[in-house]
Amino acid sequence: MERTFLMIKPDGVQRGLIGKVIQRFEEKGLQLVAAKLVQITMAQAAAHYEEHRDKPFFGELLEYITSGPSFAMIWAGEEIIQVTRAINGKTNPVEAAPGTIRGDYALRKGVNVIHGSDCLESAEKEIANFFTHEELACFLYPA
Ligand code: CMP
Numbered sequence: 001m002e003r004t005f006l007m008i009k010p011d012g013v014q015r016g017l018i019g020k021v022i023q024r025f026e027e028k029g030l031q032l033v034a035a036k037l038v039q040i041t042m043a044q045a046a047a048h049y050e051e052h053r054d055k056p057f058f059g060e061l062l063e064y065i066t067s068g069p070s071f072a073m074i075w076a077g078e079e080i081i082q083v084t085r086a087i088n089g090k091t092n093p094v095e096a097a098p099g100t101i102r103g104d105y106a107l108r109k110g111v112n113v114i115h116g117s118d119c120l121e122s123a124e125k126e127i128a129n130f131f132t133h134e135e136l137a138c139f140l141y142p143a
Contacts, residue, residue, distance in 0.1 A: 001142045002080040003033060004117045005126035006088075010068035012113040013037070017105060018071050021114060024087055024101065030077040031143030034136045037069045047129050060110060072130045077143045081119060088116045 008021050026032070040048075045062045052058050077083060089100025093112050096103035106112040117123035 001031075001076045002078065002120060003074055003076040003127070004080045004084050004120075004123040005115075005130065006073045006075055006084060006117075007115040007130075008071035008073075009065060009111070009113060009115060010070055011111045012105070013069050013071055015105075017113060020105075021101060022073075025075055025084070028077075028083065028087060029143060030075045030080065030083065031139065032137075033074040033076050033139075034131050035071065035073040036131075036135070038072045038130060039069050040066050042066055044129055048126060057110060064110060074127055074131060074136065081117065081123070084116045085118070088114050 006025070008018055012018070012021065022032070022035075042062060045065045046053075049058065049061055049065070052061060055061075075084065087101060089096030089102035091102070091112060092109045093102040093106035094109075096106070098104060101114050102112050117126050
């Protein structure tokens with residue numbers, strides 16, 4: 001079964017949106033495989049956002065993502081990348097459609113409630129940055 005890495009960022013955790021966000025993925029029929037609150041270290045953040053290292057907002061991004069606890073998750077299901085990215089909405093919340101997480105709960109590009117992997121390869125790298133194999137649930141009946 002395909003899996004992805006999703007993370008409720010510090011603004012989403014601070015605003016008490018964990019339950020609402022989880023509900024959207026559960027109701028869609030996806031399966032939660034692992035979840036935990038994490039205080040992201042600078043090293044973890046730099047690895048997670050490595051592809052943005054040369055962007056002007058990189059420093060701001062690291063500062064924000066390490067500013068408080070995030071809620072890291074692994075979800076599984078068919079077409080998981082496409083499905084979760086559609087539920088998350090566009091990165092820029094101003095352009096994100098109503099009904100999506102970012103469309104409903106965010107206003108700023110840099111503070112946009114949720115992160116989702118953009119492909120299966122990134123998902124595996126991001127999962128390895130945040131979870132050990134022992135932290136993953138093993139289901140008899142996959143989603
Ligand atoms: P995320 O999916 O976590 O991956 C990279 C993040 O960079 C993205 O969400 C945004 O939160 C952030 N980002 C993208 N563009 C900008 C920008 N122009 N200014 C600040 N942050 C940005």
